[in-house]
Amino acid sequence: MTKTLVSAKDLRKNYGSLIAVDGISFEIQEGECFGFLGPNGAGKTTTVKMIHCVSPVTSGTLIVNGLPAHINNRALKKMTGIIPQEITLDVDLTVYENLIIFAKFFDIPKREAKKRIAELLHFVELEAKRNSKISELSTGMKRRLLVARALLNHPKLIVADEPTTGLDPQARHLIWQRLRQLKSEGVTLILTTQYMEEAQQLCDRIVVMHQGKILKEGVPSKLVAEQIGREVVEVRVPKEEDERIVGQLTEFSCGHERVGDTLYFYCRDGQGLMKKLVELDLHNYLTRPATLEDVFLKLTGRSLIE
Amino acid sequence: MNLSYRIYYIFLRNLYSYKRFVVPTFLVSLVEPLFYLVTFGIGMGAYIGYFGGKPYLYFLVPGVLVSSVMMTSSFECLYGTFVKMIHEKLYDSLIATPVSAEDAVAGDIAWGAFRGLISGTLMMTVAMVMGVLPASVLSAALLLALMVLVGVMFASLAMIVTSFSPSFDFFNYYTELIITPMLFFSGVFFPLDKFPPWMKTLSEFMPLTHAVKISRAVYSGTLSSGLIWSLLVIVVLEAIAFTIGLKSMKRRLIK
Numbered sequence A: 001m002t003k004t005l006v007s008a009k010d011l012r013k014n015y016g017s018l019i020a021v022d023g024i025s026f027e028i029q030e031g032e033c034f035g036f037l038g039p040n041g042a043g044k045t046t047t048v049k050m051i052h053c054v055s056p057v058t059s060g061t062l063i064v065n066g067l068p069a070h071i072n073n074r075a076l077k078k079m080t081g082i083i084p085q086e087i088t089l090d091v092d093l094t095v096y097e098n099l100i101i102f103a104k105f106f107d108i109p110k111r112e113a114k115k116r117i118a119e120l121l122h123f124v125e126l127e128a129k130r131n132s133k134i135s136e137l138s139t140g141m142k143r144r145l146l147v148a149r150a151l152l153n154h155p156k157l158i159v160a161d162e163p164t165t166g167l168d169p170q171a172r173h174l175i176w177q178r179l180r181q182l183k184s185e186g187v188t189l190i191l192t193t194q195y196m197e198e199a200q201q202l203c204d205r206i207v208v209m210h211q212g213k214i215l216k217e218g219v220p221s222k223l224v225a226e227q228i229g230r231e232v233v234e235v236r237v238p239k240e241e242d243e244r245i246v247g248q249l250t251e252f253s254c255g256h257e258r259v260g261d262t263l264y265f266y267c268r269d270g271q272g273l274m275k276k277l278v279e280l281d282l283h284n285y286l287t288r289p290a291t292l293e294d295v296f297l298k299l300t301g302r303s304l305i306e
Numbered sequence B: 001m002n003l004s005y006r007i008y009y010i011f012l013r014n015l016y017s018y019k020r021f022v023v024p025t026f027l028v029s030l031v032e033p034l035f036y037l038v039t040f041g042i043g044m045g046a047y048i049g050y051f052g053g054k055p056y057l058y059f060l061v062p063g064v065l066v067s068s069v070m071m072t073s074s075f076e077c078l079y080g081t082f083v084k085m086i087h088e089k090l091y092d093s094l095i096a097t098p099v100s101a102e103d104a105v106a107g108d109i110a111w112g113a114f115r116g117l118i119s120g121t122l123m124m125t126v127a128m129v130m131g132v133l134p135a136s137v138l139s140a141a142l143l144l145a146l147m148v149l150v151g152v153m154f155a156s157l158a159m160i161v162t163s164f165s166p167s168f169d170f171f172n173y174y175t176e177l178i179i180t181p182m183l184f185f186s187g188v189f190f191p192l193d194k195f196p197p198w199m200k201t202l203s204e205f206m207p208l209t210h211a212v213k214i215s216r217a218v219y220s221g222t223l224s225s226g227l228i229w230s231l232l233v234i235v236v237l238e239a240i241a242f243t244i245g246l247k248s249m250k251r252r253l254i255k
Helices: A044-051 A074-078 A095-105 A110-123 A139-151 A169-184 A196-202 A220-227 A239-248 A270-279 A292-300 B007-018 B022-048 B056-087 B090-094 B101-129 B137-164 B170-185 B197-204 B207-220 B227-253
Strands: A004-015 A018-029 A033-037 A059-064 A080-083 A157-161 A188-193 A205-210 A213-218 A231-236 A255-259 A262-267 A285-289
Touching: A004 A044, A004 A188, A018 A033, A018 A044, A018 A188, A018 A205, A018 A213, A033 A044, A033 A196, A044 A059, A044 A157, A044 A188, A074 A080, A080 A139, A095 A110, A095 A139, A095 B007, A110 A139, A139 A157, A139 A169, A157 A169, A169 A188, A169 A196, A188 A196, A196 A220, A196 A292, A205 A220, A205 A292, A213 A220, A213 A292, A220 A292, A231 A270, A239 A255, A239 A262, A262 A270, A270 A285, B007 B101, B022 B056, B022 B101, B056 B090, B056 B101, B056 B137, B056 B170, B056 B207, B090 B101, B101 B137, B101 B227, B137 B170, B137 B207, B137 B227, B170 B197, B170 B207, B207 B227
Parallel strands: A033 A188, A033 A205, A080 A157, A157 A188
Antiparallel strands: A004 A018, A004 A059, A205 A213, A231 A262, A231 A285, A255 A262
């Protein structure tokens, strides 16, 4: 029997006249990894800030662990770990001092804190940097330290706001492994990301947000199957040819879309479609499995979002 | 207001970071009073001679003492807090923990006052080495308490300025148009009785004037009932500035 940890109903957030979150509802179960996907300015960060009680709710209800989320709710802050989008480490302090002071903020007794810090430095592979200054760390190390800092209080809920932005593949995979490990230990994970691979790697369920609203909710693989199909065929042909080509391919019942120099087909039988394209003497094509990225682009539009 | 004992944790955080700056700040805090005391006290004092029966230094020291507290506390909560808030984004991570925004700001005000206390204490030590002694041990203890009171007041006032300052440059308005004039209108370097009435009235509105009055009386051990008014001005202004400082910083930190 799963328990609901976070529940939002008609949640809204305005900054002055700007509507950042526009009446969204969702539920997050204990122990799952729940992802918020969306382009810049979709309202993901604002939503998670309300969940972890640093931004007041404009209207609607937001219940976390049975308590209303509120900026003065110290009990909720005590059980939550935050991996922020920006690197907010204390540059005046060393790696160890960053952690020992943060442990204080959570009222963790010194002996316990020291033990916990040793464990966590091992967990994020930063033991060798214990006494380094923050300025001596690489971006990957800083992000790992943020992960360690978020875990000091043994959080029941972890909020990771774009935790791998700006990292190289090695560092990114290390963070993903650690987050999966935490999940296997029963921690609930809330993730915001723009990286579709990250969402596919980590999330049990996702919502796609755009302009403050939730466009779709579901299990990543099912969303791909429902929204796109199994495969995507990209054909690079001039726009004038669209009608002719689409006319020849009606038997495959594919969805199609024109963006820039490319004609996209979303279908189940990619192989068949490819053969037909060769017959039509179209060789400039590419076939690949459908991904969450296609869902994302289909839902939020392929044009640039500023 | 959502204040708790966690104010101490922020103070502690600042103490950790201070370890690395302690030598340079002590040097600055020592050299600055030496400049004042040597140039004004000895150089100008030689022309002025005796002042109410005592050398000029006895007049100068109590005034310079509280103005050094004013300077240090103000700068800490202007530049120090601004860097932590905007450049280092430290407050963002603080308010995501059980430490509230009010705790964090109050902790920084306490820290600003503490820095002021260090400056003032160093200044008093230098003065004592130069032979300018407070009237009694009690006087010295009261001076320390006064420094804390004055420090919290100016730290809180600075916090209000920081709460709406768009950039570093903005602080110049406050330091050049408010803090520096106070040095000259508050009777730090010379008595105010030769001022025309309007200037006297103006100086009554300056919190430093009242701090200097009390400091001078405590230093020489000549307390009078008139000081209650000055004390009241400081305490009331301090309470108001502290409350507004916390509220307006919270508005900036929590969006």
